[in-house]
Amino acid sequence: MARQSSRVPRTVWVLGFVSLFMDVSSELVHSLLPLFLVVGLGASPAVLGVIEGIAESTASVAKLFSGWLSDRLGRRKLLVALGYGLGAASKPLFPLATAPWMVLAARFADRVGKGVRGAPRDALVADVTPPGLRGAAYGVRQSLDTVGAFVGPLAAIGLMALLDGDIRAVLMLAVLPAVISVVLVVAGVEEPRAGAPRAAATPVRWSEAGALGVAFWGAVGVGVVFTLARFSEAFLILRGADLGFSATLAPLVLVAMNLVYAVAAAPLGGLSDRIGRRPLLAAGLVALVAADLVLALAPGPTAVLMGAGLWGLHMALTQGLLSAVVADAAPPRLRGAAFGMFNLATGVALLAASTLAGVLWAALGPAATFLAGAAFAAVAGVGLLGLRRRG
Numbered sequence: 001m002a003r004q005s006s007r008v009p010r011t012v013w014v015l016g017f018v019s020l021f022m023d024v025s026s027e028l029v030h031s032l033l034p035l036f037l038v039v040g041l042g043a044s045p046a047v048l049g050v051i052e053g054i055a056e057s058t059a060s061v062a063k064l065f066s067g068w069l070s071d072r073l074g075r076r077k078l079l080v081a082l083g084y085g086l087g088a089a090s091k092p093l094f095p096l097a098t099a100p101w102m103v104l105a106a107r108f109a110d111r112v113g114k115g116v117r118g119a120p121r122d123a124l125v126a127d128v129t130p131p132g133l134r135g136a137a138y139g140v141r142q143s144l145d146t147v148g149a150f151v152g153p154l155a156a157i158g159l160m161a162l163l164d165g166d167i168r169a170v171l172m173l174a175v176l177p178a179v180i181s182v183v184l185v186v187a188g189v190e191e192p193r194a195g196a197p198r199a200a201a202t203p204v205r206w207s208e209a210g211a212l213g214v215a216f217w218g219a220v221g222v223g224v225v226f227t228l229a230r231f232s233e234a235f236l237i238l239r240g241a242d243l244g245f246s247a248t249l250a251p252l253v254l255v256a257m258n259l260v261y262a263v264a265a266a267p268l269g270g271l272s273d274r275i276g277r278r279p280l281l282a283a284g285l286v287a288l289v290a291a292d293l294v295l296a297l298a299p300g301p302t303a304v305l306m307g308a309g310l311w312g313l314h315m316a317l318t319q320g321l322l323s324a325v326v327a328d329a330a331p332p333r334l335r336g337a338a339f340g341m342f343n344l345a346t347g348v349a350l351l352a353a354s355t356l357a358g359v360l361w362a363a364l365g366p367a368a369t370f371l372a373g374a375a376f377a378a379v380a381g382v383g384l385l386g387l388r389r390r391g
Contacts, residue, residue: 028174062111077120143262292377
C-alpha cells in the first residue's frame with residue numbers, strides 16, 4: 001500500500017495538503033459551532049439541523065454547476081482556486097455572527113465555496129491518475145483532508161484553553177490556515193494541458209444524463225441512501241456535550257472521529273483497487289450501524305468517543321471509495337458533471353437527514369436520532385446489493 005501511495009501523482013498530494021489546511025480552518029470552526037449556536041445564540045437542535053442541512057445541500061447544488069463548467073472549459077484549477085478563495089473569505093463571518101440567521105449566512109457562503117471547488121477537484125484527481133491507482137489517489141487526498149479535520153478540533157481545544165474560552169476569538173483565527181490553502185492551490189496545483197473549450201447553449205445538458213450509464217446512477221442511488229444514514233457530525237458534538245463534555249473539550253469528539261478516518265482512508269482506498277469497492281462499502285455500513293448504536297446507548301463520554309471512532313471508520317470505508325466508484329463509472333468528457341450530479345443528489349439527502357435528525361432530537365431525544373441512523377444504514381445495505389462490482 002505504501003508503494004501505491006508513492007505512485008500517486010504530485011498534483012493529488014498537493015490537493016491533499018490544500019484540503020488539509022482548509023479542513024484545519026473549517027473544523028476549527030465546526031467543532032465549536034454547534035455549541036456556539038445552541039448555547040451562545042440560543043438555537044434549538046432542530047434549527048441546528050436545518051442550518052447544517054441547508055449548508056451542505058447548497059454545496060451540492062454548486063458542485064453540479066461547477067463540475068459541468070469545468071468539463072466545458074476543459075480547465076479545473078481556476079474553479080478549484082475560486083472555491084477555496086470563497087471558503088477563506090467566509091471564515092471571518094462566523095465570529096461576527098450575533099444571531100442564528102447570521103451563522104446560516106456564513107455557512108451558506110462557506111459551502112458555496114466548497115461546492116465550487118468540490119466537483120472540479122475530484123474530477124482533476126481522476127484526470128491525472130491512472131485507473132488502477134484511483135482508489136489509492138482518492139484515499140490519499142481524503143486521508144490528508146482528514147488529518148486537517150482532526151488537527152482543527154485539537155487547535156480549537158488548545159486555543160479555547162489559551163484564550164479562556166473566548167469562542168469568537170478562536171473562530172477568528174481560523175482565517176490563517178484557510179489563506180494557506182489558497183496559496184497552495186495557486187502555486188502548487190498543475191492540471192493536464194487544457195483541451196478546447198466545449199460550447200454549450202444551456203447551463204446543464206440534462207439530455208446527457210443518460211450517457212452516464214447504469215453503473216453511475218447505481219452509484220448515485222447507493223450514495224443517497226448512505227447519506228440518509230449519515231447526518232451532520234454536528235450531532236456527535238451535541239451528544240458529547242449532552243453526556244458531559246465542556247465547550248472546551250467537546251471538539252475531542254471530532255478528534256476521535258477524524259483520527260480514525262485519517263489513518264484508515266488511504267490504505268483502504270488502495271485495498272479497494274485490489275479487491276473491489278463493494279466489500280469495503282458493505283463493511284462501512286456495518287461500522288455505521290455500530291457507531292449509531294454505541295452513540296444511542298452511550299452512558300458517558302468514553303462511549304461517545306468510541307462511537308465517534310466507529311463513525312470515522314465508516315467514513316474511511318465509504319467516502320473516498322464512493323468518489324472512486326463515480327470516477328470509474330463516468331465517461332471522461334462528463335466527469336466533472338458526474339461528480340456534480342452525485343454531490344447534488346447526496347446533498348439533498350443530507351438536507352433531509354440533518355433536518356430529520358434535529359427534529360427527532362428535539363421531539364424524542366438523542367437516542368432516537370442515532371437509532372434512526374442505524375435503520376437507514378440497514379436500508380443502505382439492501383441498496384448496495386444492486387451496485388455493480390467495479391475495478
